[in-house]
Amino acid sequence: MTTHSNSDRPPNRKRFIKPVCLLGMVVFAIIAQQAGWVDFGHLHDALAAQAHQWWAPVVLIALKIFLYAFALPASTLILLAGSLYPPWAATAITVIGGTVGALGAYAVVRFLSAEFVARHAGQRSTRWLRDHAGFFSLCALRTLPGFPHSMLNYGAGLLRLPMPSFLASTVIGLTLKGYVYTAAVHAQVQAETTAERLSWNTLWPLVAWAALLAVGALWKHVTTQRNVA
Numbered sequence: 001m002t003t004h005s006n007s008d009r010p011p012n013r014k015r016f017i018k019p020v021c022l023l024g025m026v027v028f029a030i031i032a033q034q035a036g037w038v039d040f041g042h043l044h045d046a047l048a049a050q051a052h053q054w055w056a057p058v059v060l061i062a063l064k065i066f067l068y069a070f071a072l073p074a075s076t077l078i079l080l081a082g083s084l085y086p087p088w089a090a091t092a093i094t095v096i097g098g099t100v101g102a103l104g105a106y107a108v109v110r111f112l113s114a115e116f117v118a119r120h121a122g123q124r125s126t127r128w129l130r131d132h133a134g135f136f137s138l139c140a141l142r143t144l145p146g147f148p149h150s151m152l153n154y155g156a157g158l159l160r161l162p163m164p165s166f167l168a169s170t171v172i173g174l175t176l177k178g179y180v181y182t183a184a185v186h187a188q189v190q191a192e193t194t195a196e197r198l199s200w201n202t203l204w205p206l207v208a209w210a211a212l213l214a215v216g217a218l219w220k221h222v223t224t225q226r227n228v229a
Contacts, residue, residue, distance in 0.1 A: 021112055044080055051084045061097040068101025069108060071150035078178060082185030090186065094178030095171060102153045102170045109157030135165040142173025145207060 050056050060081055067074035077097070081090035133156070141147050156166045 044083065047080070048084060057081075057085070057089070057093050060093050061100075064094070064097025065101040065104060068098055068149065068153060069104030071105065071154060074098070074101070074149070078181050079185050082182030085182075085186075087179055087183040087186050090182035091175060091178040094182065095174045098149065098174040098178070099167070099170050102149065103167070105150065105153035106157040106163075106166065109154045110160065113158050130159045130161065133159060133161055135169050138165060138169035139173050140211075142169055143176050145177070 047056055047059070060077055064074050064077050066072075067077070074097075078090075078094050081093045084090070085093065138152065138156070138161075141152055142149065
């Protein structure tokens with residue numbers, strides 16, 4: 001009878017569990033967004049009657065953390081917070097929930113993608129993405145209206161971006177976007193549609209700010225390349 005050492009055994013199939021789980025989470029998030037499974041429109045009336053209770057903002061923050069951590073759409077909660085609370089309070093809810101949720105997503109992806117990153121960390125495409133995903137770029141994308149935050153959160157975890165720049169850009173981006181969104185909703189809470197609340201006149205400052213940050217990121221890259229040369 002012949003015996004086989006551990007080195008002769010086929011690769012451990014358990015190494016595929018984490019990548020499959022990560023892929024499944026992303027696919028589920030995409031399907032959920034396209035199918036409209038995550039809809040908190042019905043939550044407005046329930047929370048409106050209890051908005052003065054201390055636990056109502058906690059519920060919004062907890063929901064935002066959960067949705068961000070698992071790449072599910074959470075933009076509705078920004079509008080919901082803006083319709084129930086003054087801009088400063090709604091912005092605080094948005095920033096706290098969004099930041100903690102982003103850190104959760106970052107940690108989840110780092111854990112589930114460890115083997116994948118170890119195999120592809122040295123590739124040119126991976127290095128290029130990591131080099132160009134600095135503070136200004138992250139902040140610009142985080143501020144840009146309509147850009148999916150889940151893509152930033154998961155991408156940052158996958159690329160192992162530095163935590164300080166990721167955290168700072170998340171707080172700044174969510175603060176700017178959160179205040180603009182919640183202030184507009186709060187000021188026009190009686191508007192008939194979301195489109196009326198978030199018109200171009202409301203969103204253009206975010207687009208302009210994102211463009212300035214993008215220019216800053218490009219300038220920093222060009223300056224760095226000149227110094228290296």
